[in-house]
Amino acid sequence: MINLKKSLGIRLFVIAFLALALLIPSVLIQELISERENRRNSVVDEISQKWGKKQTVVGPVLSIPYKHYFSVDDKVEHTIRYAHFLPEKLNIKGSIVPEVRYRGIYKVIVYNGKLMFSGNFHSLDLSVLNISPEDYLLDEAFISVGISDMTGIKDFISINWDGQDYPANPGIETNDVLQSGISIAPVIAANKEYRFAFDLNLNGSGGMLFSPVGKQTVVELNSEWANPSFTGNFLPVEREVNSSGFRANWEILHLNRNFSQQWTGPNQEVSGTAFGVDLLLPVDGYQKTMRTAKYAIMFIALTFMTFFMIELLGKKVIHPVQYLLIGFALLLFYTLLLSISEYLSFNLAYVIAASSIIALITVYSFRVLSDMRKTGIILGVLILLYGFLYILLQLQDYALLMGSIGLFIVLSLVMYLTREIDWFEILDGPKRASGNVQIEN
Secondary structure: OOOOOOOHHHHHHHHHHHHHHOHHHHHHHHHHHHHHHHHHHHHHHHHHHHHOOOEEEEEEEEEEEEEEEEEEOOEEEEEEEEEEEOOOEEEEEEEEEEEEEEEOOEEEEEEEEEEEEEEEEOOOOHHHHOOOHHHEOHHHOEEEEEEOOHHHEOOOOEEEEOOEEEEOEEOOOOOOOOOOEEEEOOOOOOOOOEEEEEEEEEEEEOEEEEOOOOOEEEEEEEEOOOOEEEEEOOOOOEEEEEOOEEEEEEEEEHHHOOOOOEEEOOOOHHHHOOEEEEEOOOOOHHHHHHHHHOOHHHHHHHHHHHHHHHHHHOOOOOOHHHHHHHHHHHHHHHHHHHHHHOOOOHHHHHHHHHHHHHHHHHHHHHHHHOOHHHHHHHHHHHHHHHHHHHHHHHOHHHHHHHHHHHHHHHHHHHHHHOOOOOHHHHHHOOOOOOOOOOOOO
16 A cells, blocks of 8 residues: 655655646636626626716717619619718817716716817718719718717717707617718708817717817817726827826827718728727726636645655655645635725735635644744745735836746756755655655655
8 A cells, every 4th residue: 555654756746736736726716706707897887878878979970861873673773872971171179077886886977078179071072982863862961970889978969060059869860881970951052161069978988089080180189087098999199198187189190090071881891990099997806816816726835845845855744635635725815905905905805815825825834844044034935925926017118028038037946955865766666875865754
């Protein structure tokens, strides 16, 4: 019968098996983190649906229906299609007033945006689209503005078109360009320039986007939120971010996008070429906790290796059950970090969880090893591991580089400490030649 206590080689294989077996609960912990994050996202979606989702504003767009003729069984028939025209100049000025809403332990960023639109349409040249002028139905032309979430509209909207105010109506006659929004039906004539102006008071959450529909589009945004993320197809030409908020300016030409100033039929690229800003929470604890949990195998392997080296170079035998308890303690760190970070900042939660686990394993190690020096080695290794992981989390862009260097140093140290060990003798059994490491029962 195999004597587990006297066979260091057998214990080595058992310890390796336990380290691999502990990967199963580590995967379950990652699933728990994902589940909590999905729960948070569902709360965000629920609040956003009632307050207003992330807003994308597109327009204004001038659409003119026309008759399109085709032959069926030698008969000429027609259907109604739409020609679309974009403004020459589009200016948007706005401010975003953020607010943090809470639902239980979760928080969501919502905002109220006040936007002022102005610009002009160049004199319409109806011949550029190869459509006969008499086929245009100018009396049915309309101006539309796309708003992605209509529940966020807070005030009545009136569009000043060519000096006259038109109250906006919900809905758009065609979905060629915009899926939802408002529209007006002013008087339109060919070869005439039109100016427009209107204000929007919108609620939304998460962020706000715009589409560069002008031949020249200029957007100016400001807010008191100090953690913006400028997103989309275009970045601001000027931006200023500080503790009191941000200010950003975009200037975009029609040459920067992949659609023209006029076309016929559907064109979904108009809404797809959006840019703007996202309002970010300072720290996403779930993402950082998930990143931390992915280092579980490294923590288990290095901690087990430290204890095994103490066995190998010392005179104390550690039972596999004790390894298992230490492994469970290492995994408990991630659940502590997840639960505490839902109430406190991530950095503070990390310090509390890491300190608790380090103290637990250190006290347990002293009771097992009954040696202050060896316990001090375990304490030092744990402090280095958790401190190193904390640095990796802060230096996200250099995490791979720093992690690779750290593992190289650890491997070099292990190779140095075990350079004179005869592994054949160890794996064969407790009897070894003089000069080899000796295990004392």
